[in-house]
Amino acid sequence: MIDFLKKIFEPETEAPIATEQQARLAAAVMLVEVAAIDDHFQDSEAQALLQILTDRFALAADEVTLLQAQAKEAQANASSLHDHTRVINERFSDEQKQDLIANMWQIAYADGELDKYEEYIIRRVSELLYVSHSDFIRAKHWARDRA
Template sequence: MIRSLVKLFAVDEQESPAQREHRLKLAAAALLVETARADFEEDAEEEAALEKALRQALDLPDTEVRSLLAEAGTRADHATSLYEFTRVINDHFSPERKRELVALMWQVAWADGSLHHYEEHLIRKVAELIYVPHEDFIRAKLETRPD
């Protein structure tokens, strides 16, 4: 039984660099998808901001962005917690990339012109789980806030 638990949480050591990179992109995309969904409203502005954020941050063409978003949405639908995504981020992202991810989450949240308290709560929770200092969390919020 313990072996099966270890196997469940273990990262495949035979994972190629391309597979690892895809897993990182998928984790970041899933957190952005969760941000867009946090206010329980499907919004064209947030969807566009989500695609733009992924395109810019990951330097992907439109077809790959849409494919990644579809897969991230499915993963987010079946996730039991944020841990499976934040663990990947913690294991592989530098502090700077973590701050960039939080800023992207803010951009998606602000895209519809308003900030729902569920969106803010989710971003705060993710920032804490990936060890982004509170001052960086606030700075990203203020820098991405629409005028």
């Protein structure tokens, strides 16, 4: 009985800290989310995604292909962004979060047009990652100028 009462009144243990692999997957899911949100996963977006994953994580081609496939599956099965953004908040520095937002903008501009849903999801992720509005806008302009 005492053990039962202890369990009721003791605070729950925190979730374990995410691994580097989980952080890579969470970031890849955010990138896939941008590409898929307008229901048109264009070839140009897929190419941009592969290039960003290769550059960002310095992975071999087969590792990038596997990460992309895992990210697509995780994105399709996700019920919300919160699980993935929690992992990113645990593992990424502020600079890495800003870079991720810039990468999301790159995906959004990869097909030559910015969809309102793409902009919405980037804004939402930016808020969940505590990226300032000025950094959000700076990343947008940087990606637009590179497109």
